[in-house]
Amino acid sequence: MSTKIYDRVALIGLGLIASSMFWAIRRAGLADEVTGYARSRATRDTARRIGLCDRVCDSAAEAVEGADLVVLCVPVGAMEQVARDIAPALKPGATVTDVGSVKRAVIEAVAPHLPDGVHFVPAHPLAGTEHSGPESGFAELFDNRWCLLVPVENSDDDAVARLTALWEGIGSNVEIMDADHHDLVLAVTSHAPHLIAYTMVGVADDLRRVTDSEVIKFSAAGFRDFTRIAASDPTMWRDVFLNNKDATLEILGRFTEELFALQRAIRIGDGDHLHAYFTRTRAIRRGIIEAGQDTDAPDFGRAKSVR
Amino acid sequence: MSTKIYDRVALIGLGLIASSMFWAIRRAGLADEVTGYARSRATRDTARRIGLCDRVCDSAAEAVEGADLVVLCVPVGAMEQVARDIAPALKPGATVTDVGSVKRAVIEAVAPHLPDGVHFVPAHPLAGTEHSGPESGFAELFDNRWCLLVPVENSDDDAVARLTALWEGIGSNVEIMDADHHDLVLAVTSHAPHLIAYTMVGVADDLRRVTDSEVIKFSAAGFRDFTRIAASDPTMWRDVFLNNKDATLEILGRFTEELFALQRAIRIGDGDHLHAYFTRTRAIRRGIIEAGQDTDAPDFGRAKSVR
CATH class of the missing domain: 1.10.3660.10 (6-phosphogluconate dehydrogenase C-terminal like domain)
Incomplete structure (x- = not known):
């Protein structure tokens, strides 16, 4: 039973969380296409070799072009630069989310750079292992785990509802929480x-x-x-x-x-x-x-x- | 392939470690008979109900009578009293050991009470779960885990060798270490x-x-x-x-x-x-x-x- 939620999802950063998201999205048929980008060439090569993402791009801007959902899966300290890099290429009406383990700092780093008409819905899936990198992911990582959504002021209700559906399709239970x-x-x-x-x-x-x-x-x-x-x-x-x-x-x-x-x-x-x-x-x-x-x-x- | 090491083993205290030892001893056929004793009547009743030990006794002294090996499986703070209780009933030539997580204090608490001709070989199997009680044990608890033997001054070499063989038969790797x-x-x-x-x-x-x-x-x-x-x-x-x-x-x-x-x-x-x-x-x-x-x-x- 396929339940598509987005036409195209872009994963920026291809570590444990992004790779697990890809396998879980594919398992449930939640998107037509998933693009991916990682800063390191070695990571992109590995992703292509193991079939991680339908299409691996050589720039973050290219990966987010035409995407309905962009997921920032980079360390918290790298969020601001990625937001700057992708901002000009974001599709109007797209949703940007992240998977960072802290939320106030990510909101302050990312929100100011996003253009009007793009919805920002920060998130944090509470799941992980001690392993990292594109080969460490597996589809079941999020099963029965919590994903916390932390909408910002003026977060679009429909964007929140769709992202909720995605995380539930990935296997998580979703709860809404204030950033602080x-x-x-x-x-x-x-x-x-x-x-x-x-x-x-x-x-x-x-x-x-x-x-x-x-x-x-x-x-x-x-x-x-x-x-x-x-x-x-x-x-x-x-x-x-x-x-x-x-x-x-x-x-x-x-x-x-x-x-x-x-x-x-x-x-x-x-x-x-x-x-x-x-x-x-x-x-x-x-x-x-x-x-x-x-x-x-x-x-x-x-x-x-x-x- | 049965490899009997002792005719009779007595387990004093019937919690996680003792119950796991019983199932592991039975798995490998390391003793003809295993007796058991626990201070609490409820624990003894449970042990009888689930078949833990070949014979559950109503006193520690009764349990150790005729035993070649006596294993003290009580909390460290209870060791001294148990040593006093069993001392008169110990068989000459028997080995007394324990499974306590500290060794210097156990040696000081137990050794003075043991009669001449009884061998004392303190030990500590490095295995456990967060569960306790007679129903928490399982035969595989010690598989491929370490058991540290801490011989005291004048520990009998044969007694140490036999206890080593028991722990190896239970599934552990044995290492000798100084108490401090x-x-x-x-x-x-x-x-x-x-x-x-x-x-x-x-x-x-x-x-x-x-x-x-x-x-x-x-x-x-x-x-x-x-x-x-x-x-x-x-x-x-x-x-x-x-x-x-x-x-x-x-x-x-x-x-x-x-x-x-x-x-x-x-x-x-x-x-x-x-x-x-x-x-x-x-x-x-x-x-x-x-x-x-x-x-x-x-x-x-x-x-x-x-x-």
């Missing part, structure tokens, strides 16, 4: 956790009395999950932190406060404080399982038990 | 990461401007992995922190130092510092994949791509 609230929620659920994971992995690497091979061999109980997070794309994450500075620093400040309280409980041997804290956090996990955002399988998808 | 070094390595790879994950989940729960349902719904990008870690057994983890205090506090001190340096880089907009740090941590992840301690599957075991 988005940036705070993501600071809590994603940005601060990423910085913390990066930090812990860096500490382990620095500790001279524990060898790297020991860290790697004995990572199974806890540290391994941190390394997966801390393997995410460095450029993307640099840009996230620089562009969601205030909310991230606020959350990290609260985090440090709590961490100090727990450290103190360890130092003075206050087991009741620790036990009560750990019992409370366990309930949050239960909520996530019930909300269907993770699996409760006891073996995390490893081989089934023989008993 | 074990406690430092685990502080880095497990204890500090757990405390950090608990802290971050607690912070999210406290933040009044972001609702619990938002935290839960939008957990996919980073936070979800923290909640899994932070859902681990509160009693076990309280005891770990109280009994590996010095190493954990040392690592947390270094962590805070690094975190402050990264926070400062965000505040002053030092993108180069962030990018260099994130690039370095990515390499550690590659090492873990190559060491076979995690999967590199781009979809984390979710449905296969249709392309």
Whole structure:
């Protein structure tokens, strides 16, 4: 059952998110044609070789020509330049959206450059892996994940409705959110956790009395999950932190406060404080399982038990 | 191909680790009989109902009678009392081992109570899930994971060799390590990461401007992995922190130092510092994949791509 939503979609930037969008759009028949552009020639060559996009263009302007929907899939720090590059080539009535992990900064970087008659509807799909590049995408990445739409002042209702339909066709659940609230929620659920994971992995690497091979061999109980997070794309994450500075620093400040309280409980041997804290956090996990955002399988998808 | 190593094994404490050991011992035919004991009547009833252990006993002393190997699978804080309880009933020549996440404190708690002629060989299998209790175990938990043996002064060579064979039969790779070094390595790879994950989940729960349902719904990008870690057994983890205090506090001190340096880089907009740090941590992840301690599957075991 094909349900076309756009005649032509242009993907600017061809990494994990764009390539997954392409496979998901094709899976559901959501567009007649998907064009693509990446700044690096190597990425464009790879995209052509693996059939990523119906047509890979050698400039962003060429890729967006005649497109009804343009999706900016570049790191947040590169959004402004891309907006400048494509602005003259945008079709009147087209919708421009993005997939950036911060929204206020992207709106400030992109909106001023878009011509009148072009609709801007910022978005952020909450999905990813620690892999990057055009070959890392897969159609199921967004299945049952949330995509947050963050309409700006005067965002066109029809443009929002169509983009909603696209993301639902891709497999996501869509929710509308204000830009500043988005940036705070993501600071809590994603940005601060990423910085913390990066930090812990860096500490382990620095500790001279524990060898790297020991860290790697004995990572199974806890540290391994941190390394997966801390393997995410460095450029993307640099840009996230620089562009969601205030909310991230606020959350990290609260985090440090709590961490100090727990450290103190360890130092003075206050087991009741620790036990009560750990019992409370366990309930949050239960909520996530019930909300269907993770699996409760006891073996995390490893081989089934023989008993 | 059955390769019996012990005539009778006694499991004291019937949670995730003990129940997984039972299924793995049975899978490989490593013992003729496995007895079990848990302090709680409800746990013993559950164990009898699901066939966990060949015989569930109503006292620890009864369970260890005639056993060639006794495995203490209780929280670290409960080890000393269990050692007192079983000491009079231990068979001469038997080996006592444990599965606690800290080793120096367990050695100090258990060794003084064991009678002469009983061999003590502390151990720590590096495997787990966030689930606990007698029904959470599965035979594959230890497959291709490390088990660290931490012999004490005068540990009997034959007892160490036999316990090594048991853990290899269960599916693990075995390595010998000194108790203090074990406690430092685990502080880095497990204890500090757990405390950090608990802290971050607690912070999210406290933040009044972001609702619990938002935290839960939008957990996919980073936070979800923290909640899994932070859902681990509160009693076990309280005891770990109280009994590996010095190493954990040392690592947390270094962590805070690094975190402050990264926070400062965000505040002053030092993108180069962030990018260099994130690039370095990515390499550690590659090492873990190559060491076979995690999967590199781009979809984390979710449905296969249709392309």
